[in-house]
Amino acid sequence: MIPECPRSSDSRHRSRFQQSPAAEPSHGRSGLLSQIQTTVNKEPFTDHYTIIPGKELGRGKFAVVRKCVEKCTGHEYAAKFMRKRRKGQDCRMEIIHEIAVLELATASTRVVNLHQVYEMASEMVLVLEFAAGGEIFNQCVSDREEEAFSEEDVKRLMRQILEGVSFLHQNNVVHLDLKPQNILLTSSSPLGDIKIVDFGLSRMVSSHQELREIMGTPEYVAPEILNYEPISTATDMWSIGVLAYVMLTGISPFLGEDKQETFLNISQLNVSYHEEELQQLDQAALSFMQMLLRKHPQDRATAEQCLKHPWLGSSELQETQTVEETLPVKDQEASSSTSSPEPPSSTTTAEEERDDGPVTEELIVMAAYTLGQCRQSSTSNTEKEVLAAEQKAISKRFKFEEPFSALQEVPGEFIY
Structure with missing residues (x-):
């Protein structure tokens, strides 16, 4: 699930709960990672992958997941297209954090594997391991x-x-x-x-x-x-x-x-x-x-x-x-x-x-x-x-x- 990004000058008003000012260590916001090792490819995503037409794997407010096939290998993946701006706010760092967590979890076979990352003008694409069985909710x-x-x-x-x-x-x-x-x-x-x-x-x-x-x-x-x-x-x-x-x-x-x-x-x-x-x-x-x-x-x-x-x-x-x-x-x-x-x-x-x-x-x-x-x-x-x-x-x-x-x-x- 993709959260909305907090506004840099927070215009939200809470009568009871107010987020504490973000501590700013090496990363921009508390709890978020800011450094990744994965190469961010700038080439057009469709130069390297074919998006499979038909039903989407998933959709949220700020992202959509589509099944795709890597042209050079024929392997199937799940491509997660994520908007970099959400309600007018730059949320690229939230996407970077998600990439960093997936990198950190590479050693665990129980976490979905990150294959590649692409970046275009308005969105980033996370190429993820394709889980053919779908979500356990169905069962x-x-x-x-x-x-x-x-x-x-x-x-x-x-x-x-x-x-x-x-x-x-x-x-x-x-x-x-x-x-x-x-x-x-x-x-x-x-x-x-x-x-x-x-x-x-x-x-x-x-x-x-x-x-x-x-x-x-x-x-x-x-x-x-x-x-x-x-x-x-x-x-x-x-x-x-x-x-x-x-x-x-x-x-x-x-x-x-x-x-x-x-x-x-x-x-x-x-x-x-x-x-x-x-x-x-x-x-x-x-x-x-x-x-x-x-x-x-x-x-x-x-x-x-x-x-x-x-x-x-x-x-x-x-x-x-x-x-x-x-x-x-x-x-x-x-x-x-x-x-x-x-x-x-x-x-x-x-x-x-x-x-x-x-x-x-x-x-x-x-x-x-x-x-x-x-x-x-x-x-x-x-x-x-x-x-x-x-x-x-x-x-x-x-x-x-x-x-x-x-x-x-x-x-x-x-x-x-």
Whole structure:
């Protein structure tokens, strides 16, 4: 997902949340890298690549992804065309940061590979590894038994996701937009391996400098994002907990009737572990999610601790063999304890975005767009009403209307 660029002289006004002035070390903005090693080619992109006509792989507000073929080799790639100016602001440095993160992650087979970079007058093109299986979202919500993930599938893929995230965290990178649409598969049948994509919101974190951002996809953002508290690697771990829940059940655990209710569910930790789909799972799977869906970041398990959790270690251990080539796993104590939902703490208000002028808002969340068909809940309305009344837990199926319709300039889901 591509965030809007902040204005150099910020004309946005916030009644509650105000971004701290950007510290300016070697890079222009806090959390952004500014140096890349990849050669930026100035020749016309189409001199070297043929764009495959037909359906785009993905589209967002400021970028589009198309399938292409390298003329000299015949190899297929995904070309990510990114506008350098967004709403009149120069955002080339945000693109440079994304390139730098992809370079940093070259050693991990769980992150999409960057092949080449091209630059034209108005856009830059990132030539990326082509993941033929598409995003895992399709399997998460499939109604067909042969397409939907089994628990064993989820365990294998979750190990791979954690391997990639562990690598990123060891290199002080937080992704900040982990969700099914940003996890791709090398093949869908047979089920391939995962590739983490879309580092448009990623940031570098450090122990000596706090980083606060209001960004992410509403259903996956951690409580500290909503409270404008410091971001850390634990912010990604919350998203992985939500991701595990979605992959196992097809249910978005915190989704409310509107974005305000979604944010309230997150801030109050309103999540149900009593869905019918969860009752069929290994109890260790519930323990795994509960060690991640904790309100306080310091209480969440790390990626390396998750990889040692009994749920992931119970079968298919051969999947961990490839990670040893790329991930220097540190010795840490595994934590598999669970926690109970905490009482309500705070509520937040979402933004109102306009295309032409200053914006007054309390919370900015860069929205991504959920597309596709979903399974219908097998739990009756009466049962859900009783559950909500007794446990104050809100757990709903995905919705497909855009919760931030005012932000949507170009419809579609951006997957690279």
